[in-house]
Amino acid sequence: GAVVSQHPSRVICKSGTSVKIECRSLDFQATTMFWYRQFPKKSLMLMATSNEGSKATYEQGVEKDKFLINHASLTLSTLTVTSAHPEDSSFYICSARDPRRETQYFGPGTRLLVL
Amino acid sequence: KQEVTQIPAALSVPEGENLVLNCSFTDSAIYNLQWFRQDPGKGLTSLLLIQSSQREQTSGRLNASLDKSSGRSTLYIAASQPGDSATYLCAAGYSTLTFGKGTMLLVSP
Numbered sequence: 001g002a003v004v005s006q007h008p009s010r011v012i013c014k015s016g017t018s019v020k021i022e023c024r025s026l027d028f029q030a031t032t033m034f035w036y037r038q039f040p041k042k043s044l045m046l047m048a049t050s051n052e053g054s055k056a057t058y059e060q061g062v063e064k065d066k067f068l069i070n071h072a073s074l075t076l077s078t079l080t081v082t083s084a085h086p087e088d089s090s091f092y093i094c095s096a097r098d099p100r101r102e103t104q105y106f107g108p109g110t111r112l113l114v115l
Numbered sequence: 116k117q118e119v120t121q122i123p124a125a126l127s128v129p130e131g132e133n134l135v136l137n138c139s140f141t142d143s144a145i146y147n148l149q150w151f152r153q154d155p156g157k158g159l160t161s162l163l164l165i166q167s168s169q170r171e172q173t174s175g176r177l178n179a180s181l182d183k184s185s186g187r188s189t190l191y192i193a194a195s196q197p198g199d200s201a202t203y204l205c206a207a208g209y210s211t212l213t214f215g216k217g218t219m220l221l222v223s224p
Contacts, residue, residue, distance in 0.1 A: 046211055
């Protein structure tokens with residue numbers, strides 16, 4: 001089946017640093033990828049839609065200068081949390097839409113802890 | 116704006132019981148509806164996907180139904196096992212998915 005990978009799976013960083021998370025679709029080309037955030041015991045909240053070759057579309061309330069998204073190729077999207085603060089600590093999950101099936105496949109998630 | 120609600124929020128049953136998890140959505144203009152499983156601290160495992168033109172999907176002991184007109188979907192788990200313990204999420208949408216808050220299931224031996 002389709003596989004989406006995320007790297008790293010877990011990251012701990014100091015407050016003020018920037019963290020980059022990669023999302024890759026391994027066996028299909030994804031023109032559209034999505035980034036979600038999940039707080040403990042809460043559901044997934046869509047942060048932004050990443051479109052290959054164009055700017056990402058951010059959901060209301062998500063700071064685009066804080067969460068930089070780059071979708072430079074059909075198999076890779078990156079999320080950079082800039083100047084991370086403890087309140088950015090969360091579980092970040094990406095998904096990639098397989099255009100052949102119009103289905104989203106989800107990555108395993110990245111747990112970010114900002115000290 | 117799509118809103119997805121899952122009932123109950125938590126469910127505890129003894130092993131062997133059949134159970135039903137409920138999901139409702141406000142906007143029936145969906146492309147598909149998906150059910151996922153999430154274990155603590157882990158990512159999502161896709162269980163079943165129902166296209167908007169379909170009424171149900173089955174996989175093993177799992178059966179999911181979809182009624183677009185009423186904005187409802189149910190996930191039926193037959194003969195529950197302790198290994199089924201997890202949070203079950205449903206998500207509905209067209210170009211983007213909206214997730215419910217999940218049902219936390221505990222199946223005791």
